[in-house]
Amino acid sequence: MSDPTTTGLDGVYRAEFGRAVATVARLTGDIGTAEDAVQEAFAAAVRTWRRDGVPANPGAWITTAARRRALDGLRRESARGGKEREALRATPAPAEPDDPGLPDDRLRMIFTCCHPALAPPARVALTLRFVCGLRTTEIARAFLQSEATMAQRITRAKAKIRQARIPLRVPPAALLPERTPTVLAVIYLMFTEGYFATSGPRAVRDELCDEAIRVGRLLCDLLPVEEHAVRSEAYALLALMLLTDSRRSTRRTTGGELVPLDEQDRAAWDRAGIRAGLDCLLIAAEGGGPYLAQARIAAAHAVAPEWAATDWRAIVAAYDELMSYAPSPAVAVNRAIAVGMRDGPERGLAVLDEIADDHPRAAGHPVAAARADLFRRAGRPSDAVPEYRAAIAAAGNDAARGYLRRRLAEAEGAARTHPSPAAGS
Structure with missing residues (x-):
């Protein structure tokens, strides 16, 4: 029989691992240190929660325990005499204190994972690990590679961040346009992993859907109005996520089984989310690109009062457009x-x-x-x-x-x- 504490901890791990790593990494300036501290915190949780029960806010418990472990480790390193300067040289500086305009640890982590100094496969692997909270074996399955190969890729990417002293921060406004397309791809990856979970017991990971939309909104607010092309692309992605997410609550039965689109209760769709998505679609319409084409597909489903009334001609046309961008x-x-x-x-x-x-x-x-x-x-x-x-x-x-x-x-x-x-x- 499975241990209910361990079973429940798996859900907490999937929901909170990425958030905890992002928070601790901001404090320490190093993803590897943060990952180790969070892993230690989860190991401690197995022992403590089995004895005392699961706390009311397990995510806060994990983050607090990980922060303490990370800071204790840094204090021990700084106490080693001559090694102090060496440790400081090897460790990137912590991220700047919270700025009212840039308040989000998860967004910092996404920009770090998407730094142009990293190879594209490494960016995806890091994002799945430290933003989506997937385990190495799950990432390896997605890449059709062995767990050992994927572990090496992630380790090399973390070393690259350390050696190149890539900061854990959102880049300056002047660099946002060139860095944003990669970040948009990662945010969408985060959303799709939540909406169509590639592994595990659940079809939908609600926490990832919510986080992707929240971070997508933050990014739209960050982008300068004069950057029309990239801003339209960001709003197209936000429209796509909002319109798709409006159906989330109807995609599962109470037993967790998937419900196909033609069997969903449209009266239960999130109408406020649909309106917000359509508003974003209007902003995005001045641009183009694959997110806009996909958002038009999602909009055609969202506005159809019933399955039989779906505008399949518009959907096929949008797929034709999408094939021209991303076949x-x-x-x-x-x-x-x-x-x-x-x-x-x-x-x-x-x-x-x-x-x-x-x-x-x-x-x-x-x-x-x-x-x-x-x-x-x-x-x-x-x-x-x-x-x-x-x-x-x-x-x-x-x-x-x-x-x-x-x-x-x-x-x-x-x-x-x-x-x-x-x-x-």
Whole structure:
């Protein structure tokens, strides 16, 4: 039987690890020191909480314990005589005290993880680790690499930050435009990991969705009005997140199972969030780019009063626009689904077949799940069954597997009573 304290601590770890590291790193000026202190704090929590119970504010407990451990470690280092100057030279200076205009530790951490001195794969790995709070094994799975390889990448990136003395700060206003596009990509990565959790027991990580939107708002407020292009891009991302997030509460059953878009209770969608997203979309409309195209897709879903009234022509057009900016197998698969909704499931299946021909490696959960759903909608349950099985095998999230298993059972039942007709009949 699992230990309830340890089980509950896993949720606290996912919710609070990144926040705690960001706070302690600001105080110490070093991500590695902060990470070690937070890890020690969680180890202490296992012992203490098992004895005394989980505190009312576990995140504050972890951050306070980590801060004390980090400061104690720095005091010990400074007491080692001749090593003091060496330690000071090796450790970046702590971030500047809170400025009323730049109040956020998480935003500082994002800009540090996205510093141009770091290679793009390292930026993503650091963000997943220190902003999203994913464990190394989870990041390795996302990169399709071994845990040892990913651990080395993260270690080298932390060493680069230390050796290059990259400061934990939001850059000066003059550097914001050139640094912002990378930061926007990281904020979106943070949001998507919250909205579509790649692993773990939950389909949605609410704390990451909330943090991504909050940090996205902060960034929009920071950007100068005269920087039209990058400001439009930031507002497009904020619109995309707000419009998508408006459906978050309806994406799960009380048991945690995923609810597809066509089965969600639209009356329960967050109307204030939709209005805020549409307002941001108006600001972003003067620009362009992939976030704007995706925000238009999210807006088409958000304003449709019911599934049958969805403007699939507008959605396919937005996917065509998105493909011109950021072509990828994943975008192509989603476009094929939209084509299937606009022109019929058989046409969508044909487009998916074209994708498979062009991208033979574009297999796995998204493609199999898309094919399964289109087969189901086409009244071909026997063809849907193997696709659902393939999607289940490739899914990394417990809640996603639960939803797919339900669909598989439905398809198997339908296949027994109504065998699939031949394609095109």
